[in-house]
Amino acid sequence: MHTVAARAGVSIASASRVLNGLGGSAETVRRVREAAAAVGYVPNAIARSLQSQRTGLIALAVEDIGNPVYVAMMRAIEAVVAESGHQLLVHATGGNVAGETALLRRLAHRYVDGMIISPIRVTEAHVAALTASPVPVVVVGQLPEDVPVDNVRADSRTGVALAVDHLVAAGRTRIGFVNGPLDTVPGAARDAGFRAAMARHGLAVEPAMVEVGDFQYAAGRAAAQRLLARAEPDAIVCANDLIAVGALHALLVTGRRVPEDVALVGMDDTELAQMSFPQISSVSLGSAERGKLAARLLLDRIADGTLVPRREHVAPSLVVRTSSGGVQ
Amino acid sequence: MHTVAARAGVSIASASRVLNGLGGSAETVRRVREAAAAVGYVPNAIARSLQSQRTGLIALAVEDIGNPVYVAMMRAIEAVVAESGHQLLVHATGGNVAGETALLRRLAHRYVDGMIISPIRVTEAHVAALTASPVPVVVVGQLPEDVPVDNVRADSRTGVALAVDHLVAAGRTRIGFVNGPLDTVPGAARDAGFRAAMARHGLAVEPAMVEVGDFQYAAGRAAAQRLLARAEPDAIVCANDLIAVGALHALLVTGRRVPEDVALVGMDDTELAQMSFPQISSVSLGSAERGKLAARLLLDRIADGTLVPRREHVAPSLVVRTSSGGVQ
């Protein structure tokens, strides 16, 4: 900038104004533009940030970037965020509490203008870090009622019910369930949802028909194998699509036909569900929609920090595919 | 900082020194620490960056964050980069030249300390932006010989050969090929590799046995369907795993058995290949290894910009699974 101003024979103030499109005489504008082009001037993002108190960065923190559900969410967020001139900084937290709270605390350094975080567990430490954060944060997922933070949530309880209802309507009664860890927010909600839905249909939940692993493919496959070794379900509900793909493998490798022998329903409605064969029915929890909403909430709050905390809900819906008897 | 210094009754220089662990008398250290804790002082990342001329950020630019091969690469990069105290900023370029070169030019703003980019096409504009970049860049993928930029590359030509050799050894002779766009670097290399390998075995490449789509699932599926509508291969090589999963779908939906009727080999050896049923044999192009190497090259260059440009190669290897007759 200094160089540009000197070369154009004006003050650095004038140069700055011209380069930012604010006023200037025709002659000044011309000379500054010319000088800038000549020396290949490019504004320094850091210095600009120091002055503007904004970095133009928005962080997204999710457990596992390999899970397609987060890819879908990320794409939706990226679209909104890019439109506002921000860039997305992605953190993979691995789902551990220490890492997530450390991340939240680091927000105090103001290296980003805001953060969207989807914690899989919510602890006291989370809440403390969340409320103490000097930069706006939006939480995707459940959150205690009294935490004054913008929040968008799915309804996975109802989502599981959708799956169970669908299977019961199709005549299935021996319905198994492969879940993720019960000490996670989604794990607990999906467990409760499954039991409530089964009870509503007057179906008993046999312990042998329920397995818990991780929200991952390998764990889902192993959990399904354990379940199939001791029970004969005519349908299996899985707590997400990664688990469902693992369960599909366990079913097919043991010679079971899907959906003829065992119907299968996953959750999150990711690309994986469509890419499997047979294609897997899945409960959409509106991941893209949640991402879009979260991004909007965040941008709104960045623009006006005095807003009252908002809470958005996204309704689940069932996408029926081959694995539960839908068309190919 | 100003506040901390005032509260501790010292100059901001002393406060800064103490907080950075440089000297100070026991008494000064104590008072500054106390004051900092009392006001909850946290250093401002931007101001620190302006001073240090480093942002602590490293960018990764890939075409499609939904492709598991990039997820694997990203994980490897993240591990190396985190260890050095940097954070990863992920860009999805969508593979368009304008976006990629714009990204490279934006490096001049110095919003990151370095970038790892994996362009799917390499144009004049890329080369120009690459060589003009004031911040270190490492290219993952092919690059003209004379471009003085750190570079790590796979050998997908040999990779395809590995697949063809394997299939021929298993007695397959009518080998089809589903590729990505020929005007991309990997697309062109894999096409050449396929033809060379087939020629080496004295096998003709019938035009009807070759299809081109996109490096995506849906396009791969459609391309495979077109191929299968007009030819009867006893094996198919796919230019990546997304295509392979699409081809698997096309095969199964038309009643073909894999591998009995048609053997299938993918490329990139991503999680997808393991998650399919049957599991898909795949040529590993060492994506994690390439990511790790790229990160190391970048960190080295950030530490010392005068290094002579390096070029690393990662050898391909074939992972045999069920889809080509391997064990379950």
Place this chain on the structure above:
DNA sequence: TTGTATGCGTTATCAT
């Protein structure tokens, strides 16, 4: 050891 003063690259304020 400590404080003063300056610089990092911009933008904004305030005279002129």
Place this chain on the structure above:
DNA sequence: ATGATAACGCATACAA
């Protein structure tokens, strides 16, 4: 319209 100058928050030469 323009220029001098003060922030922005921190780190560091240099002097004391």
